[in-house]
Amino acid sequence: MRILGVRPARLSLHAFLILTSLVWLVPVVWALYTALRPFADTAKHGYVSFGGSYDVKNFTDAWSQADMMHFFLNTFVITVPALVITLFFASMAAFVIARFRWRYNVALLVLFTAGNLLPQQAIITPLFRIYTTIKVPNWMSDSGELYDSTLGLILIHVAFQTGFCVFVMSNYMKTIPGEISEAAVVDGASVFRQYWQLTLPLCRPVLAALATLEFTWIYNDFYWATALISTGDKRPITAALANLQGEFFVNNNLVAAGSLLVAVPTLIVFFALQRHFIAGLTLGSSKG
Amino acid sequence: MTSAQNSPYAQGVSRRSLFRGAVGLAGVSALGIPALSACSSSSSKSSGSTGGNAGAATGTVTIGSNGSDQVPKKAFADLFAAADTATGLKTTVNTVDHNTFQQNISTYLQGTPDDIFTWFAGYRMQFFAQQGLLHDVNDVWDKIGGNFSDAIKAQSKGLDGKYYFVPDYYYPWGLFYSKSAWAAKGYTAPTTWDDFITLCKKMKSDGLSPVALGEQDGWPAMGTFDYINMRTNGYQFHIELMQGKQAWTDPKVKATFDHWTELLGYTSPGANGRKWQDAVAMVMNGQAGMCVHGLDQAGPQFQAAGKSDDLDFFAFPSIDPANGQDAVEAPIDGWMMSKKPKNHDGAVKLLEWLGTTEAQNTYLASSPNDVAAANNPDTSKYNALQKKSIQFVSSAKQISQFMDRDANPTFVSTVMIPALQKFIGDPSSIGSALSDIESQKKTIYAS
Known part of the structure; x- marks a missing residue:
């Protein structure tokens, strides 16, 4: 039986898909709609209403009031080094796990991935004590310790994200034919050369996929930045968003505009690396 | 997909939840130990010994502020610009948003707190004084005592009878x-x-x-x-x-x-x-x-x-x-001094100035929904509601803070x-x- 030449199963599938996409879109579109309206209008008519004026003043206000340029820069200074170091370390560990057969192979993989099972909240108290105890030179951190420093934040991101990256990358590297390495060994390539000049260039899809994911995670981090940084000016953009809220009075329209602005960089990164992202993830997971 | 906690690993397989629960317990017990040790490590200096130098104090004083949104941020900026001129100190304001500041106050005070910071009167202040995380400000009150009513003085003392709080403003x-x-x-x-x-x-x-x-x-x-x-x-x-x-x-x-x-x-x-x-x-x-x-x-x-x-x-x-x-x-907001200020004499000098009518009016010029805590402020710039608030609160026989500040x-x-x-x-x-x-x-x- 067909309706307008389409099978009912297909029709209901598309009805379901449209509905699901609406469920995802409505909050975002509503936030955008709210962000375009001045506070006085929504205070008078409520948030579920039409009418009044529409402009981008909330966006410009959010940008200047929360000093977003400054905090975007902070986030950049935290995210980029953390991302590069994480991928560098993880690729080295993954290479060893994937290419060398030795006694503690599985134990090593477990060690790296087990760290990821730990909820971050569980270790915050000892970590806080450690961070306030470790002194670093003032040129690295003006607080004189790891606590309240950009360096400390980068280190904790590297520590927490490396495990996941090792897991994904070692799986990916196992899919690269071992014969390639063997040929290189026969030709006299050193271990580092096998890693740096042979394996890593072949890992471009998985590196791109992990870069996208890790960028989003580190970028969106609020927890570490809140717990380990006490100086407002050093905190990342996610924290700056909270600067738009007052003790009591909150202009939700302004906060909506600010949130949308903060979401833009992750979207840019995602769309730029989208093709690699999907290719890399499926390739990595096909052989475990 | 928005945070590290939501990584594929963190999602609930029962074995993992069990593991997480065990780790969580360990975390809780770990949390208890430093909290207890913090109680015993009270190290506030006796107030009289260093207070005499305040008049000649110089240098930088750091201030922790929770006024991150537009109106209070401007009010604080104006206030500390005036403070630099009036006291000859150099002030650096560290602004953290209000919610984070409140939720993190305990770690903030045990970490690297600023010399002075914004907080609330009542039990919420006394609680941290009891834990030894604050420096008393008795020497400040020697100078500013005359500026405040008895009801407000009573709200500025810890349970040990020492002053820990310099009131800034209140609202009814x-x-x-x-x-x-x-x-x-x-x-x-x-x-x-x-x-x-x-x-x-x-x-x-x-x-x-x-x-x-x-x-x-x-x-x-x-x-x-x-x-x-x-x-x-x-x-x-x-x-x-x-x-x-x-x-x-x-x-x-x-x-x-x-x-x-x-x-x-x-x-x-x-x-x-x-x-x-x-x-x-x-x-x-x-x-x-x-x-x-x-x-x-x-x-x-x-x-x-x-x-x-x-x-x-x-x-x-x-x-x-x-x-x-x-x-x-009428909840009162004001200033406190952290346990070991880097510049104690400077902090005392700044608090003495913050306790004056002049300072409080500077702050309130850009924050019209509060009233200065000091006596007889110049009310010419106040709006009708602020004037009414002063009359309302000064005629009160007793002042309460608010349930979440008194209990x-x-x-x-x-x-x-x-x-x-x-x-x-x-x-x-x-x-x-x-x-x-x-x-x-x-x-x-x-x-």
Whole structure:
């Protein structure tokens, strides 16, 4: 039986898909709609209403009031080094796990991935004590310790994200034919050369996929930045968003505009690396 | 997909949840140890020894501020620009948003706190003083003592009798209403409970929701409780109840809730699902007659809608004539000094200046919803509501802070917020709830 030449199963599938996409879109579109309206209008008519004026003043206000340029820069200074170091370390560990057969192979993989099972909240108290105890030179951190420093934040991101990256990358590297390495060994390539000049260039899809994911995670981090940084000016953009809220009075329209602005960089990164992202993830997971 | 916690690894397989639970337990016990050690490591210096140098102090003083949104941020910037000129010190302000600042206060104070920082009067200040995380400011009060009333002085001392707090400003709680809406209907402010109920009845017959309440965030209804309790049982009983010295099973507390039950008949339905902002908006738009709130909440919202001139308030009506309308709820915000300030003499000098009328007026010039805590401020720049607030608070015989500032913070957030929300949803449940509250109070206050 067909309706307008389409099978009912297909029709209901598309009805379901449209509905699901609406469920995802409505909050975002509503936030955008709210962000375009001045506070006085929504205070008078409520948030579920039409009418009044529409402009981008909330966006410009959010940008200047929360000093977003400054905090975007902070986030950049935290995210980029953390991302590069994480991928560098993880690729080295993954290479060893994937290419060398030795006694503690599985134990090593477990060690790296087990760290990821730990909820971050569980270790915050000892970590806080450690961070306030470790002194670093003032040129690295003006607080004189790891606590309240950009360096400390980068280190904790590297520590927490490396495990996941090792897991994904070692799986990916196992899919690269071992014969390639063997040929290189026969030709006299050193271990580092096998890693740096042979394996890593072949890992471009998985590196791109992990870069996208890790960028989003580190970028969106609020927890570490809140717990380990006490100086407002050093905190990342996610924290700056909270600067738009007052003790009591909150202009939700302004906060909506600010949130949308903060979401833009992750979207840019995602769309730029989208093709690699999907290719890399499926390739990595096909052989475990 | 937005955070590291949501990585594919963190999602709940039961074995992992079990593991997480075990780690969580370890985390909790780890948390207890530093908290305890913090209690014993009180190291506040004796106040007199270094106080004498304050006059000649120089250098940089760092300030922790929670005023991150537009209005307070500008007010603080103006204030400390003036402070640099007046004291010859160099001030550096570290601004952290309000919620984070409050939630992180304990780690903040145990980490690398600024020399001085913003905080609240009442038990919320005394709690940290007891833990040895603050430096007393007795030497500051030697200079600024004359600027403040006795009621405000009493709110600035720790439980050990030393001063830990320099008040900056306060704002009053009362019943807020829209002048134009009341003028149109010819309502007048009641002073007794009977008149209050009569007014509520009249509003109801006029098609208004008499008292708007938005209790979704848990704290707004505390103001109503505080006022009914102080009017019914007096200030002394209320404060002792907050400090855990009176029983919640006392019939006097039941009497408070009986009055509140009567008022709930005239309160906007569905309060537990409403934000307080929407309750204030109901008053602003003439859908509701009034709301129990603070000037710091109602003021900015009327201001943002360009209706500042339409806002007014009156004192919560008297219930027992013996207590009259004596007590006023007026939360005080101010300054404290951290345990080991890097520049103690500079911090003292800055606090001495912050305790002056001049400094407080500088701050309030850009924050029109608060009133300076110091005596006899120059009121020429105050708006009508600020002038009324001064008169309102200075005529009070006693000042309370607010339930979440006068009582144990853990007790308020884990016991009172759910209890009040349950009561508002179903007033008849309070009879049995009070014995639960009392038994939980005993546990929490004892720990």
